[in-house]
Amino acid sequence: MTSIDDSKVIVTGAAQTRFNRRxxxxxxxxxxxxxxNAALEMAGIDRAEIDALFVASESDFFSLQLNPVALFASxxxxxxxxxxxxxxxxxxxxxxxxxxxxxxxxxxxxxxxxIGVDPSxxxxxxxxxxxxxxxxxxxxxDGFSGVTATALYALSWQIFAAExxxxxxxxxxxxxQNRANACANPDAHLPRTDTADEIAESPMIASPYRRLHCSPxxxxxxxxxxxxxxxxxxxxxxxxxxxxxxxxxxxxxxGVRDDPGMxxxxxxxxxxxxxxxxxxxxxxxxxxxxxxxxxxxxQGLAALGLTDAPGADLENGAFSPNGRCPVNLSGGLMxxxxxxxxxxxxxxxxxxxxxxxxxxxxxxxxSPPAYALADTHGAVCTTAAVTILQNGGAA
Amino acid sequence: xxxxxxxxxxxxxSGWLAPFFDALDKGDALGRRxxxxxxxxxxxxxxxxxxxxxxxxxxxxxxxxxLWRTTGADGAFALARFLGAARMATVRLNGxxxxxxxxQLTTADQELPHLCLVPVEDVST
Numbered sequence: 001m002t003s004i005d006d007s008k009v010i011v012t013g014a015a016q017t018r019f020n021r022r023x024x025x026x027x028x029x030x031x032x033x034x035x036x037n038a039a040l041e042m043a044g045i046d047r048a049e050i051d052a053l054f055v056a057s058e059s060d061f062f063s064l065q066l067n068p069v070a071l072f073a074s075x076x077x078x079x080x081x082x083x084x085x086x087x088x089x090x091x092x093x094x095x096x097x098x099x100x101x102x103x104x105x106x107x108x109x110x111x112x113x114x115i116g117v118d119p120s121x122x123x124x125x126x127x128x129x130x131x132x133x134x135x136x137x138x139x140x141x142d143g144f145s146g147v148t149a150t151a152l153y154a155l156s157w158q159i160f161a162a163e164x165x166x167x168x169x170x171x172x173x174x175x176x177q178n179r180a181n182a183c184a185n186p187d188a189h190l191p192r193t194d195t196a197d198e199i200a201e202s203p204m205i206a207s208p209y210r211r212l213h214c215s216p217x218x219x220x221x222x223x224x225x226x227x228x229x230x231x232x233x234x235x236x237x238x239x240x241x242x243x244x245x246x247x248x249x250x251x252x253x254x255g256v257r258d259d260p261g262m263x264x265x266x267x268x269x270x271x272x273x274x275x276x277x278x279x280x281x282x283x284x285x286x287x288x289x290x291x292x293x294x295x296x297x298x299q300g301l302a303a304l305g306l307t308d309a310p311g312a313d314l315e316n317g318a319f320s321p322n323g324r325c326p327v328n329l330s331g332g333l334m335x336x337x338x339x340x341x342x343x344x345x346x347x348x349x350x351x352x353x354x355x356x357x358x359x360x361x362x363x364x365x366x367s368p369p370a371y372a373l374a375d376t377h378g379a380v381c382t383t384a385a386v387t388i389l390q391n392g393g394a395a
Numbered sequence: 396x397x398x399x400x401x402x403x404x405x406x407x408x409s410g411w412l413a414p415f416f417d418a419l420d421k422g423d424a425l426g427r428r429x430x431x432x433x434x435x436x437x438x439x440x441x442x443x444x445x446x447x448x449x450x451x452x453x454x455x456x457x458x459x460x461x462l463w464r465t466t467g468a469d470g471a472f473a474l475a476r477f478l479g480a481a482r483m484a485t486v487r488l489n490g491x492x493x494x495x496x497x498x499q500l501t502t503a504d505q506e507l508p509h510l511c512l513v514p515v516e517d518v519s520t
Contacts, residue, residue: 025396064399130469137485140412141438145487145509151472152485154465206467255474255483256436256444 009101009242010232011389012111013043013225014349018187019218019337021121028063028119029075031221035342036076036115039349043111043225044233050225051109052082056096056116058089058340061132062123072115082109089136089378090290091247092116093222093344094385097374098245100226101387110231116345117221120338129217136379138252150214150293151206152254152380157295158208159261164311166298171213172196173314174294178328181321182335184362189218189337213294218337222346237392240352243371244277244388246270252382263303265384266377270304277371277388281305284325284388285369286354288347290376291332300375301327304386321363329354329363347374348387356394414452415439419510422502424455426480434481438510444482455479457500459512464488475512486510 015038017031040047053076055069065071069083082103086096093116103109120129135143137152161167176196182188194202194212202212226242248268254260274280281304289304291297298310306325307313319327330336330350333343351372353359370391377384409416415438418425427439431447437455442448456478463483464473471488475498488498491514498512 064401138438140407140409140416141510142485144507145472145485145503145511146469146505146507147472147485147487148469151465151467151469154467155463155472155474155485158463158465204467206465206469206472208465209467251444253438253440253482253485255476255485256440260474260483 008229009104010227010229010236010392011224011240011242011348011352012045012227012232012236013039013223014352015039015042016187016222016342016346016349017220019189019220019339019342021189022219023122028117028219028221031219032072032115032117032223033075035221035223036113039223039225043227044235045111045225045227047077050078050081050111050113052084052100052103052112053078054084054086054096054100054112054114056086056092056114056341056345058087058092058118059132062119064123076113078113088383088385090292090340091344091376091378091383091385092341093346094348094374094376094387095247095344097224097344097348097387098247098385100224101242101245104226104228109228111225111227114224114226114345115221116342118339118341119219120340121217121219126217137382142253148206149379150209153293153296154206154209156254156260156380157293157299159259160299161295163261166311168200168208170298170311170314171208171294172199174291174297175199175213175334177320178291178297178332178334181329181363182331185331185336185360188331188335189216190335191331209293215292215333215338218339220337220339220342222342222349224345224349238394239392240355240389240394241392242387243390244273244279245386246272246276247385248272249383250381254380261299263299263377263381263384265381266300266303266375266386267305269384269386273386273388277390279371279388284371284373286326286329286351286365287373287375288330288350289327289332290343291328291334292338294334297327297332304373304375326365329359344374344376344385347376348389351389355389355391411441412439416508419508420502422457422500424457424477424500426453426455426477427451428453435479436482437477437480437484458515459486459498459500461488461491461496461498461512464491473512484510486512489513
């Protein structure tokens with residue numbers, strides 16, 4: 001693979017709505033429009049300049065809207081643009097970002113819009129969503145058993161935890177840190193200040209995962225405008241840019257994997273992205289990691305090569321807001337929330353704003369690093385997609 | 396708010412997995428043996444992890460060892476290795492106590508066919 005021209009794809013616009021459970025009768029159409037209009041304003045371009053629209057939405061079951069890209073082309077005033085809907089479970093947002101970036105890299109588009117949106121919380125009951133998520137795995141051989149995402153994540157975590165000697169303390173540590181970060185994020189769904197005891201006493205969902213170890217179901221949207229550097233408005237020339245992208249898949253059946261505790265697809269995706277960017281994992285100065293469950297964050301950090309000693313680095317604060325590589329300053333899925341299609345798009349938006357120095361004041365790194373990582377996966381890392389952003393010098 | 400209830404009546408086709416589901420319906424375990432590496436997959440894989448596409452159906456005893464398990468609000472589930480199979484399978488556990496390690500495939504007591512184990516003393520009995 002060749003390196004990405006590091007001046008080619010600029011994140012000119014980046015925005016998201018608040019993530020939460022909506023009770024105000026607003027629709028996913030409203031959230032998408034809110035995020036898109038904010039991103040467009042940040043980009044400083046006219047909507048008529050957008051050549052293509054990429055929409056990330058995990059499931060038509062949530063919105064009861066098939067062919068959503070055509071709907072959003074109309075709703076957002078983008079009539080006539082090329083439209084693509086992207087879906088890869090939890091990785092849908094990043095897959096949309098990467099598809100959009102490829103459209104710019106190929107020269108087929110000057111400016112592209114990416115919308116990630118899902119009404120994961122308010123359209124259906126939690127039980128119905130959980131049933132649908134059970135079909136994120138091989139629906140016929142696994143899903144029919146009624147196995148839940150939480151149960152499969154719990155099995156994968158147990159294998160990883162046994163290898164590293166981890167237990168409830170590590171799960172609590174991740175939970176406390178991500179939710180503490182969320183307390184400074186006005187867009188976050190769960191800005192909670194639980195104690196370790198309260199976490200340990202929350203209801204068991206699938207051992208060892210308790211309710212407070214889990215990310216919530218959320219509503220919300222996020223949007224990006226990605227631009228070819230040759231067409232970027234002068235005010236956005238030093239915005240963050242996409243430096244590396246990688247994606248991979250793993251065996252759909254957890255038990256078939258050589259090591260069911262290892263997120264191998266994430267490792268492979270990261271290797272591709274680092275090769276594209278011409279950097280090593282150690283060059284990353286912050287990361288938004290797919291923490292669908294507390295343990296998944298540690299499994300992710302290990303697979304991504306951000307640590308050789310996840311336990312020691314957790315203990316020494318390497319991933320805390322003042323550590324060598326702050327992780328999930330947004331709060332991650334556990335704190336900020338998880339409207340599935342929006343997750344990866346919001347991660348890239350957060351990284352771009354942190355690199356520019358325009359993120360939420362209390363969470364903004366005082367010295368934005370050179371590189372940031374946005375990491376997502378679908379199911380128990382059956383699909384993985386990671387994107388590396390580079391500081392464009394705006395901060 | 397616009398309340399709306401929709402009932403979907405699917406007729407799912409089992410395709411190449413039909414022999415597996417036909418056996419499962421009777422409580423029998425039918426796996427797939429790779430013609431290249433001879434590894435048996437259960438549930439069956441169309442393409443072996445070694446890359447070989449050809450395989451033959453083989454009957455397994457349906458006995459399995461539970462290697463990793465989780466219990467919670469939606470029941471008990473496990474990664475279990477069926478006797479004769481090369482890799483683990485995701486299964487539902489019915490009636491397992493904490494110390495029980497071995498199980499036997501049984502017909503599912505729910506609407507959809509799936510791998511479900513009931514406890515036995517050990518895999519050789």
